[in-house]
Structures are given as structure tokens and as C-alpha cells.
Amino acid sequence: MYFDAHKIILDGFAVRDGAHIIKIKDKMRITDYIVYMYDETNVDIPKGIDFWTSSLFTDEANKLFLKVYGK
Structure with missing residues (x-):
């Protein structure tokens, strides 16, 4: 699963603990x-x-x- 981390942060669900890139405070609607x-x-599995x-x-x-979503 790939998440919109920017939206998670802006909506106030993200916390930082120094060990994880992003961690969720309490719960959110995934x-x-x-x-x-x-x-x-x-x-596709590689040839x-x-x-x-x-x-x-x-x-x-x-x-x-x-490839699809990157910049």
C-alpha cells in the first residue's frame, strides 16, 4: 500500500518518533x-x-x- 504522507501530515495524524519515517497518532480512516x-x-514478476x-x-x-506516480 502506498499512502499520501503529505495529506496525513496536513490532517494532523502523523507523529515522529525518530525511528519511523511516519507514524500514525491514534487512528485514521485508511x-x-x-x-x-x-x-x-x-x-509483473521479472523474467x-x-x-x-x-x-x-x-x-x-x-x-x-x-514510474506511474513519481516525479
């Missing part, structure tokens, strides 16, 4: 802040790879997200 969600149905690992999936999803 659907208001999701930019996009990826799963194995919308991320020559037989199965996903969590790290490989994260890397490929991040690449796709930046």
Missing part, C-alpha cells in the same frame, strides 16, 4: 489516504524469476509506483 495498492496481480520473495516484490512494486 481509505482516505491510500494512493495505490499493489499485489501479485498488478506487478527468469520463478517466485516472489517479499524483498523482490517490494522492489518491483516500488519501481512501478515511481
